[in-house]
Amino acid sequence: MRRVSYAQAIREAHAELLSADPRVFLIGQGLWSPWYAGTTLKDIDREFGRDRVIDTPVSENAVTGAAVGAALQGMHPIVFHPRMDFMLLAVDPIVNQAANWCYIFSGQISVPVVIRAVINRGGEQGAQHSQALHAMFMHVPGLKVVMPSTPYDAKGLLIAAVQDDNPVLYIDDRWLYEDEGDVPEGRYGVPIGSAAIRRKGTDVTIVGISYMAREAVEAGEQLADEGIDSEVIDLRSLKPWDKELVLASVRKTGLLVVADSGWRTCGASAEIAATVSGEGFAWLKAPVVRVALPDCPAPTSRWQEKAYYRTAADIVAAARGLVGVRQYEASA
Amino acid sequence: MRRVSYAQAIREAHAELLSADPRVFLIGQGLWSPWYAGTTLKDIDREFGRDRVIDTPVSENAVTGAAVGAALQGMHPIVFHPRMDFMLLAVDPIVNQAANWCYIFSGQISVPVVIRAVINRGGEQGAQHSQALHAMFMHVPGLKVVMPSTPYDAKGLLIAAVQDDNPVLYIDDRWLYEDEGDVPEGRYGVPIGSAAIRRKGTDVTIVGISYMAREAVEAGEQLADEGIDSEVIDLRSLKPWDKELVLASVRKTGLLVVADSGWRTCGASAEIAATVSGEGFAWLKAPVVRVALPDCPAPTSRWQEKAYYRTAADIVAAARGLVGVRQYEASA
């Protein structure tokens, strides 16, 4: 199959959607910019016209609200936030409005809006230009949240998100933009709520989210070299998340590492750890380990960035520790 | 000691703080209103003057930002949001600004602002006037979060929050306003980060948050009638939270119910369940049970409200279930 980059896969999804469905349009900051969205939207305005690809003033709240309003009128907008940090100005239209309308009006109306937010960090950008805030939105009923880690999913989840009749937060991470993978041409959807097993294994389960799913795959390979046979799951979809798949894996391995690219407290990793610790209580042989960002803002200086962000090495260490505990207990 | 209502205790704390410290001032919506804040700020503007008790336009973002700015200049403002739902318009000054400045500037400046938000629900107010969003803010490094459930703590935690040099989110629940309790005169602080044992027991630990801490106390009594000896902990402070106290209790009981007034997914209850399931792994005899709001917005119609909100009965059922499991296992 064709090898396509994550960034290119996102662009393809947009192009497919814009071609196929007149209800789809894009709105947000940077859509006419040569650099704002990396190459994920390169020349998309030229291809589809600036009527349907609308760059905006620096007005996150009203722009997001306008997308929600257009969705309430039956359009399928994708509203673009070039950084998740900026989207904090648009929490009201997302949380108070988009998430609630279907419920309030008892299903008489739906809000088919996709809110695309980019995690854009590293490079000494600092605390206000680095946040991965998916857990804040996972907490909110009425919102779906997806975070692809591969080019295939980047395309398929965006298509699924736009086809969904509910507000979906689609979060991509710039650290993944150059990654290449197999991507079919044409339109296909990746079901929201389904996780993907990236590596089959029996010793320990590793659930990765977004960028950390890629690191988890990398960790899986390193662990294999050490003789540890991990099962690596890319969660892909955070709300709803594929509890069944994760539990089935933990049932087999009895051990779980959750690797998330966001903060620890009340993070996505907390929810998964809590759920699996509860529903998988009988199977767990050791405590679930969370590999997440410390409860600390992002620093700038490059060495502190290195100390701050988590990588495959942290996952490897966590998995090794768990397997060691089990082996220790088994031998005891 | 004097019996004082929760609402009155909050008012006393404000009065003490305004009297004692010229750096303290209040700003926010409803401060000159006879009803907005219940009786928690009754005539406080008359007592301390409208220069220091500043009612505002309906501008949550800039008002909160102004409080943050004043704090950066050494004042100790309390910014008032009569409903937590409205505060979603002020996430930027809270999360992007207040939470980050101390870190970004390496401790050269601090942000001694108290952000007071009221949970105000029930009474058929519906989805946009009912939210308990503490978990969204617990997730954010650099913020402290407190949620008193008794008149004593309502006063003591507000005083501690204002004396703290960091941004503290102080969240009170109107369902608690009429509750009475012992409240000393004068100034005293309740240490942020310390939980309180409301009932000593050995069979099961119940951790309650805010309104659900009161329900937990009630549940403890009902359980006692059934011969179940629960230990009831009022968390009071959510970030930091008193992990040691909770773990010590779970070590003793081996069973934990967490009762929170917010939503389940990625909620405060998830964090506590995840942490205790991990660090208390060896002691837990059954899965931690979370009693939290379902992942669903608040309805209006009174009967649906009844079905939606959790009460002591849900805690009792959860605790009973846990103790039953243990007894079953002990007898097996």
Place this chain on the structure above:
Amino acid sequence: MASKCHLVEAESAEARQIAALESAVSRDGIAGLLLEMYSTMLRIRVFEEQVAALVEAGEIKTPCHLYIGQEAVATGVCAALEVSDTIWGNHRSHGHYLAKGGDSCTMMAEIFGKKTGCCKGRGGSMHLFSKEVGILGTVPIVAGTVPLAVGAALAAKLRRDGSVSVAFFGDGTLDEGHVHESLNLAALYRLPVVFVCENNFYASHMQLLERRVKDNLHQAGEFFGVPGVREDGNDVVAVYEAARGAVERARSGDGPSLLEFRTFRWRGHVGPSWDTDVGVKRRDELKDWLPKDPIARARTRLLELGAGMEALERVENSARDDAQFAVSFARRSPYPGQDAVLDHVFACSEGGPRCEG
């Protein structure tokens, strides 16, 4: 227009007579229209007086923000709209709902929290909806629907469907920054939206000049290129005419406008009281405004225009009947089931769990 449930359930001789009268005078230009608007205003007034009484009686629990005194605004604006145009409201939207043709029975049932309500008991007074007649939604987060109305106008422009959207909001709403962002977007994209600011001089307990320095709300859009008009909000004909101009402008592609209608709410911010009893010093203002009652003024004008007493009385009786029918409809209706509380968190189409109800 009498409410659907009224027609269905009553079909009284009186109702038919009114309808005949309405169509008869509708040829006579403003007189016919004025009679219609008089009827709408009265229906709002009577409906809300009913609500006030039921709140006092404890039968209604949901917070009700009454529109009494402001009826001319919703009525005049909606008279200038087509069914396919949309309106977007706020916490104080009973009047908007009725004026746009919403059914009084389903609104009353909603206020009662009943399953037959326009949100099936999920909204109460502060959340109203009736897609068929273009009531796209009213919700109580201040300014919440203003960007949504802009988005609806954007959808209309993209689809070229010729519809116009109207955002109803109060003077307090202009305190919110994103309303200004919305004005800018509307001007920039030349959207078919009309911003209707109902300046009743209060945002809950705070008088306009406690929240800003100038009394100049019609100028809110000037900075962004949105023209503004100030009108007497208690003169229903003046409201209608200002709205008609703005709607025509929007529909013909010339972009948004902002209309400031100066008016006054008689009752308290929320509930049936008159506010004066809870320490807000509105007494003098209220004294000035009560004689400007938009309904009494319309009535006087109708009489001047030659309408007969009898015709007016019929309209008045009909309004009363309508409200009473609504109450009895609401009373007879069942509450939604407790087991349905988790329904519709997500839209059905994609088959998630528990979307039906």
Place this chain on the structure above:
Amino acid sequence: MASKCHLVEAESAEARQIAALESAVSRDGIAGLLLEMYSTMLRIRVFEEQVAALVEAGEIKTPCHLYIGQEAVATGVCAALEVSDTIWGNHRSHGHYLAKGGDSCTMMAEIFGKKTGCCKGRGGSMHLFSKEVGILGTVPIVAGTVPLAVGAALAAKLRRDGSVSVAFFGDGTLDEGHVHESLNLAALYRLPVVFVCENNFYASHMQLLERRVKDNLHQAGEFFGVPGVREDGNDVVAVYEAARGAVERARSGDGPSLLEFRTFRWRGHVGPSWDTDVGVKRRDELKDWLPKDPIARARTRLLELGAGMEALERVENSARDDAQFAVSFARRSPYPGQDAVLDHVFACSEGGPRCEG
């Protein structure tokens, strides 16, 4: 004013001569002030050209938004301020920092990510701070500091300390609604704050008229009662005079003002390029603006006013020395320790864990 590190580390004869010259001409009214402002502008320009080169060389990694072309705004405004007045900046604040008296060594070290930086390596280019001279903070969330500056002014008013706060922001920032909320609060409470809008006609790639219909930014406060002034932002004396008026007004209790300074950034939105190379059609505009170089204009004026060539050259050499000292200071400085990464999430005072560093 030469930077501290320059004085400490160099104390060259040249530096002393400049200082002498400065105080000598400071009696001569505008000529003395102009020389000082010329010196500040040059220091900014040379500093940033250094930064640009170091970014190109890969030695600097943090995103740098260069101020080249806009130097007169920061310089003229800060010349009207006292040390105890505060300024609040944004992503493009190197110039604000130097103009308010920030130390060039600690800023350069910060840009390098070093421990000796003004944020100890936690800020990079986009977060600058120097409390002693009233640089209360610059952060890159657009409009983020505007409400903070209003709050600082509120603090000043409550304490009656006579200080004034200044919010520096760009034309794009007026797209954000809470800036309008901030204008309203400032007017309502008559706060000692000056809103300085640096209209460089772009918000990253978006030209002003792609974001709004009118080119009228000085009117942003009119709706709220904040008077506005429009000035040539490349004429440092004009900037100074407008700022002086606004600062005096603020200090004497007459409330806020908004100043629009029209200027242009020469380089790209971020980094050392000229933007023209990435598809933004600024070429013609740039051609118009380059000849309006605020530094060249100040130099010409100084010569007209009788300043000697030699004096100017000394100022120019000093600016170069200053920037070079800063670079060598930054290069010599250590990086912050990795183990300190978790320090200062919370303030020390209350003894939470890991607050030191």
